[in-house]
Amino acid sequence: SQQGEEDPQALSIQEGENATMNCSYKTSINNLQWYRQNSGRGLVHLILIRSNEREKHSGRLRVTLDTSKKSSSLLITASRAADTASYFCATDRRTGANNLFFGTGTRLTVIP
Amino acid sequence: DGGITQSPKYLFRKEGQNVTLSCEQNLNHDAMYWYRQDPGQGLRLIYYSQIVNDFQKGDIAEGYSVSREKKESFPLTVTSAQKNPTAFYLCASSIGQGRVQETQYFGPGTRLLVL
Numbered sequence: 319s320q321q322g323e324e325d326p327q328a329l330s331i332q333e334g335e336n337a338t339m340n341c342s343y344k345t346s347i348n349n350l351q352w353y354r355q356n357s358g359r360g361l362v363h364l365i366l367i368r369s370n371e372r373e374k375h376s377g378r379l380r381v382t383l384d385t386s387k388k389s390s391s392l393l394i395t396a397s398r399a400a401d402t403a404s405y406f407c408a409t410d411r412r413t414g415a416n417n418l419f420f421g422t423g424t425r426l427t428v429i430p
Numbered sequence: 431d432g433g434i435t436q437s438p439k440y441l442f443r444k445e446g447q448n449v450t451l452s453c454e455q456n457l458n459h460d461a462m463y464w465y466r467q468d469p470g471q472g473l474r475l476i477y478y479s480q481i482v483n484d485f486q487k488g489d490i491a492e493g494y495s496v497s498r499e500k501k502e503s504f505p506l507t508v509t510s511a512q513k514n515p516t517a518f519y520l521c522a523s524s525i526g527q528g529r530v531q532e533t534q535y536f537g538p539g540t541r542l543l544v545l
Contacts, residue, residue, distance in 0.1 A: 359538055361522075361534075405475075406472060420465075422472040
């Protein structure tokens with residue numbers, strides 16, 4: 319079964335606006351990752367946040383993690399049309415192998 | 431130019447036929463993974479391999495088989511036992527070597543369609 323669920327399922331914004339996506343998960347984690355997928359392509363890693371971190375930045379990306387609420391958010395600031403993609407959160411399985419649970423994704427559309 | 435490649439981009443399967451999807455990486459990664467992606471369902475793990483000559487079932491291994499004879503290669507066979515194979519298949523790799531919680535690097539995917 320999948321661990322993470324993203325919210326909303328779809329998001330449409332104007333270029334220049336900020337986009338916020340949320341991820342909730344069920345069990346304790348060591349870290350949480352965010353990936354991006356352009357339509358019909360493979361996933362690309364964006365950022366990893368560890369369970370002892372609360373916030374992390376990378377360029378226009380800001381990720382927060384609240385382990386007490388078992389949730390994370392991804393904020394994309396000053397969005398561009400090229401940010402149009404699906405965004406997935408992934409949590410580790412704590413099995414000793416590097417296996418990830420992926421959420422169902424948020425489909426972001428940035429309108430020029 | 432390092433990376434992970436998958437072929438073919440599109441694959442058509444007839445009833446009762448086995449088909450094999452190729453995945454190759456030149457990143458010198460020990461660990462490799464196969465995922466299946468259906469619309470609206472995210473990625474589900476089919477098989478994974480942490481080292482050459484070893485592999486483990488994931489969440490939805492039934493109807494699939496893999497081999498890991500070389501570090502660079504992790505082919506996936508969709509057998510006739512897989513009754514609903516139409517999906518987008520993604521291969522990934524990570525450094526491995528006993529490390530956990532790593533970034534995974536994905537190939538471009540293979541779309542499998544049933545005739």
